[in-house]
Amino acid sequence: MKKNAFSYPAMLDLDNRKCVIIGGGKVAVRKALTLIEAGAALTVVTPKADPQLLALAKTGLLQLEQRAYTEADLQDAFITVAATGDFALNRQIAVAAPCLCNVVTEPALGNFSVPAAVRNGALTFTLSTGGMPALTRVLARDLKEYYGEDFAAFNDFLQELRLELKTTASTPEERTAFWRQTLTQSIIDLLHAGQVDQVKETITDAANRFRLESQNRTR
Template identity: 40%
Template sequence: MIKRKRYYLTGVCMAYNQFRYTVQLNMENQRCVVVGGGNVALRKATSLLKAGAAVTVIAPDILPAIITLQRKFPALTLCQRNYQAGDVSHAFLVVAATDSRTVNEAVVREAAQHHCLVNVADNPEAGNFSVAGTYENDNLLFSVATGGNPRLTHLLLEDLQQQYGDDMAAFAAFLDEQRETVKQRLPNPQARQEFWRNTLTNQLLQQVKAGRLQQTKEIIIHAVNRIGAEP
């Protein structure tokens, strides 16, 4: 699997709980359990599988769309039965996505006993983490949390998508390449920080947004090529 570096260019959080800490988890080969077999479970399982996790879905009734995921993701395991105590004992991350409050509460209790990360799909405050809305475009990943207002989240993500589309994603990938060159030419971290602070400005970002990607790339390349040159 080819790993791509991502630039978390921007995030939007409408503060609703001061005790939240935003992170990006490395989910490669992490054991995850999704309890539930409906549309919500489908979305949760799909996103975890795309992130590289090993996912077990547990539910007496599982959507055909979840079953067919196994063709694309061998790391998906299906258990067509009711949730049982012990199902999440070895999980890193757990999602309770059933339509039964009793079952969801039981999942949360067991996850807490085993110190798992646990999310309740229809009641984020019941677990110890929530999932922000996201928009991903190659090297860019935008996350938006609005305190449980899906419509506002959707609108904000649409706005970000319009502002930072394919050109900005291509620019991020280009910067990743240039970053390696700068690192070789400027071994000192402080010198690199100063270089990027002076070179990569908001004005250049505005140029990319205005459709002048190639012109902006040329400015960066010129600056990189001048590293070490006589003033």
């Protein structure tokens, strides 16, 4: 079986980073929406733009350049997406791009791909099957259902508690050990069983003991 060339998963911070899409069709719209959601400073270059791109440009969510592409469009870009319907042009963009480049017509020509994303509150799962989109869709739906609203709410609860515990007289190593001891498979099993209140009570009790132990160590 051929190895997937895109084998290094990563989460990128695109806030206010320059991202460029070359192309103006439905695929460009899909790419634009995800980049906008990620906070990118987005420019779309295309002679003919989909009405949705025109609407996004009017609201200021992206900058639209209705003209032919030039290599200068890629200057200082953090991400480039070659999303034209012209295979030859997309190849030219891939060769010229001095940055991360996604090629929609021939992904292997680029240096990164975008996996499927399943979002539930602050939880984000990414999923790639290496080229089986039908299976990806099925697995994505399964993930969304398996890690439902209870997990999203529990994650929010943990984030707040984590910030509180950072104010205790404890070291990062001690807090890491606490979380590893507290967040066990049994906790996850209880969440799947819908026992959210019981789980929160268990975690809160453990956190209170940790605070007390931290205070006692400093006396």
